[in-house]
Amino acid sequence: MSKYNKWYHPYEINEKYNTRVAYFSMEFGIDQALKIYSGGLGYLAGSHMRSAYDLRQNMIGVGMLWKFGYYDQTRTEDQRMGIQFQKKYYSFLEDSGIKVEVIIHGSPVWVKAMVLRPDTFGTVPMYLLTTDIPENDHLARTISYKLYDPVQETRIAQSIVLGIGGAKVVEALGGADIYHMNEAHALPLAFHMYGRMRNLEEVKKQIVFTTHTPEKAGNEERDIELLNRMSFFGPVPLEEARYISGMHGEQFNYTLAALRLSKIANGVSQLHGEVSRQMWYGNEGISEIKAITNAQNVPYWRDQKLQDAIDRNDDKALTLRKEEMKRGLFEIVADQTGKLFRPDVLTIVWARRFAGYKRADLLLRNIHRFMDFISRSDMPVQIIWAGKPYPFDYGAIEVFNRLMEMSYQRPNVAVLTGYEKNLSKKLKQGADVWLNTPRRPREASGTSGMTAAMNGAINFTIQDGWIPEFARHGENSFLIPICDTSLPDHVQDDIDYDHMMRILEQEVVPTYYRNHGQWLAIVKQAMKDVVPQFGADRMADEYYREIYHAPMSQPNGHAVSQHSQSMAH
Structure with missing residues (x-):
C-alpha cells in the first residue's frame, strides 16, 4: 500500500498555507516528460503546483492521466x-492504491488514481486519474485516452471522471x-458534493473557481x-440540478x-477580471469575480546564468550568454528545417497556441511589405513561428500550413513543430523579440511573455492580458497602440498591422542594430520587472490570501464583508 493513499506532503506545512486545498485541472504542464497538457492552461497549472511545493503549501493536484x-x-x-x-x-x-467508482450514462466506471511523487519534478503530490484499467470495458477505458477529445459524449465523461472521480479520490485521502x-471542466464535483451534503451554502463554502478565457469555445x-442522461449531475435529479445551478433553458x-x-471566483489578469465581470455580472446569483494575475515558476523557466549576468550588471556576460541561448534554439531550427540562423541577427519569435484570435499570420497581412521586411541586408531579421492548433480546428491548422509553406525556401524564416515545454523554453531563451498579436481583449492572460522576459526576450505586444500590468513602451517592452475594439475585426487587423510594422521598422529593428546599449537596458529592465x-x-500566495481564505460573497459579486471588498481592490 502506498503512503500516497493518505494526505501526504514530504515537508512541514507552512502555517500560512495550512488550509487543505485540492486543485482540479484537466491539464498540467509540469515537465516535458509528462505529456498531459496542451498549452497555456496546463503551463499555468504546472507552475502553480511547483510554486505550491516551493512555498510548502497544503495542496494536492488532481488531474487526468492521458494515455x-x-x-x-x-x-x-x-x-x-x-x-x-x-x-x-x-x-x-x-499506484496510489485508490480506486473509485463513478456512474457514466447510468453504468459504473472504475477510476484509478496514479501518483506523481513530489520529489520527481518538485510539485505538490499529484493524483492523476485513469479509466484505462482491466475492470472497465473498452468504451470506458477510452475516456482517459485523449485530452480534449472531439466527441462531446467523451468530453462529458471526462468531466465526470475528473470532477466526481477526483472528488471521491480526495475523500479517500481524508x-x-x-x-x-x-x-469548469471539473464541475460535476459540485453536484457530487451537493448530493452528499444537501446544503448548497455549505457546498459553496468549499468551492472556488478560476475562469481563464472570454472565448466562447x-x-x-x-x-x-x-x-442528465450522461450522469453529469451525479445523484442530483435534473430539476434540482436546474434549481441549484440556475439553468432553466435547454443549454x-x-x-x-x-x-x-x-x-468566489477569479479571472487571470486584472484586465481579464474586468472583462469577466462585464461578461457575467448581468446574470443572477453568481459569486464575486476577483482578479489574480497568472504567473510562472521562476526556478523552472529562468536561465540562471543570464540572471547572474544581470545581478553583476555585466553587459558583456549578458550578451555572450544570450548568444549561447540563441545558438541552442538555432540547433533546433537547423535540425527541423535545414536552415542556419545567425546569433548576431535580430530574432523575432511568435510561439503559442494557434487560434484565430491570436492572429499568428498578422505579419503576413501585406505580403509584399513582409517580404521587403525580411529581405533587408543592412538590418536583417530572422523570424520563427511555433505552436499547436487544436487538432480539429481546421482553420488554425490551415494558418499553420500556410506559414509553413511560405517559410519553406526562405533562409531566415522558420516554422517549428512539437511546441511542448522543452521547445517553449528554448524559444524564449533564443528570442530577441517575443511577438504577441491577439485581438484585444480576448487574451485572458498570455503568460508566455512572462517567461520570455525572464530570459532576455523583449515583449513586442498588443496591450492585452497581463501586459497592461507590466509593460512600458521603450523601457521594458515595445507596445502596439490600443485599437478601438468596437470596429469590425478586419479594420482592427489593418490598424494593428500598420502600427506593428511601423514600430518594427522604425523602433525595434533600429534600436537593436544602432543603439545596442539601449536594447540591453530594455532587456535588463524587463528581467528586473517581471520578477x-x-x-x-x-x-x-495570493490564491491562499484572496481566494481560499476569502469569506462567502453575495450573488452578483457583492462581497459579504468589508474586508472582502477591500481585498478586491
Whole structure:
C-alpha cells in the first residue's frame, strides 16, 4: 500500500498555507516528460503546483492521466502539419492504491488514481486519474485516452471522471477544505458534493473557481438533457440540478454554473477580471469575480546564468550568454528545417497556441511589405513561428500550413513543430523579440511573455492580458497602440498591422542594430520587472490570501464583508 493513499506532503506545512486545498485541472504542464497538457492552461497549472511545493503549501493536484496525451505534432513530406497519437508510458508514476467508482450514462466506471511523487519534478503530490484499467470495458477505458477529445459524449465523461472521480479520490485521502476548479471542466464535483451534503451554502463554502478565457469555445455549453442522461449531475435529479445551478433553458453553460456554485471566483489578469465581470455580472446569483494575475515558476523557466549576468550588471556576460541561448534554439531550427540562423541577427519569435484570435499570420497581412521586411541586408531579421492548433480546428491548422509553406525556401524564416515545454523554453531563451498579436481583449492572460522576459526576450505586444500590468513602451517592452475594439475585426487587423510594422521598422529593428546599449537596458529592465510580480510564488500566495481564505460573497459579486471588498481592490 502506498503512503500516497493518505494526505501526504514530504515537508512541514507552512502555517500560512495550512488550509487543505485540492486543485482540479484537466491539464498540467509540469515537465516535458509528462505529456498531459496542451498549452497555456496546463503551463499555468504546472507552475502553480511547483510554486505550491516551493512555498510548502497544503495542496494536492488532481488531474487526468492521458494515455495518448494531447497529440504529437509532426511535419509531413509536403511541408504541412501532421497529427499523431502515440501511447505514453511513465515509469515514474506510482499506484496510489485508490480506486473509485463513478456512474457514466447510468453504468459504473472504475477510476484509478496514479501518483506523481513530489520529489520527481518538485510539485505538490499529484493524483492523476485513469479509466484505462482491466475492470472497465473498452468504451470506458477510452475516456482517459485523449485530452480534449472531439466527441462531446467523451468530453462529458471526462468531466465526470475528473470532477466526481477526483472528488471521491480526495475523500479517500481524508477530504479537503477547499476544492479549486481551474476552469469548469471539473464541475460535476459540485453536484457530487451537493448530493452528499444537501446544503448548497455549505457546498459553496468549499468551492472556488478560476475562469481563464472570454472565448466562447473556452466556456463549454452542452444540452442539459444530454448531461442528465450522461450522469453529469451525479445523484442530483435534473430539476434540482436546474434549481441549484440556475439553468432553466435547454443549454447548460459550465462557466455560469461554476460561478453560481462557488463561494468566489477569479479571472487571470486584472484586465481579464474586468472583462469577466462585464461578461457575467448581468446574470443572477453568481459569486464575486476577483482578479489574480497568472504567473510562472521562476526556478523552472529562468536561465540562471543570464540572471547572474544581470545581478553583476555585466553587459558583456549578458550578451555572450544570450548568444549561447540563441545558438541552442538555432540547433533546433537547423535540425527541423535545414536552415542556419545567425546569433548576431535580430530574432523575432511568435510561439503559442494557434487560434484565430491570436492572429499568428498578422505579419503576413501585406505580403509584399513582409517580404521587403525580411529581405533587408543592412538590418536583417530572422523570424520563427511555433505552436499547436487544436487538432480539429481546421482553420488554425490551415494558418499553420500556410506559414509553413511560405517559410519553406526562405533562409531566415522558420516554422517549428512539437511546441511542448522543452521547445517553449528554448524559444524564449533564443528570442530577441517575443511577438504577441491577439485581438484585444480576448487574451485572458498570455503568460508566455512572462517567461520570455525572464530570459532576455523583449515583449513586442498588443496591450492585452497581463501586459497592461507590466509593460512600458521603450523601457521594458515595445507596445502596439490600443485599437478601438468596437470596429469590425478586419479594420482592427489593418490598424494593428500598420502600427506593428511601423514600430518594427522604425523602433525595434533600429534600436537593436544602432543603439545596442539601449536594447540591453530594455532587456535588463524587463528581467528586473517581471520578477517577483509575475513569478508563481506570488500567485500561489495570493490564491491562499484572496481566494481560499476569502469569506462567502453575495450573488452578483457583492462581497459579504468589508474586508472582502477591500481585498478586491
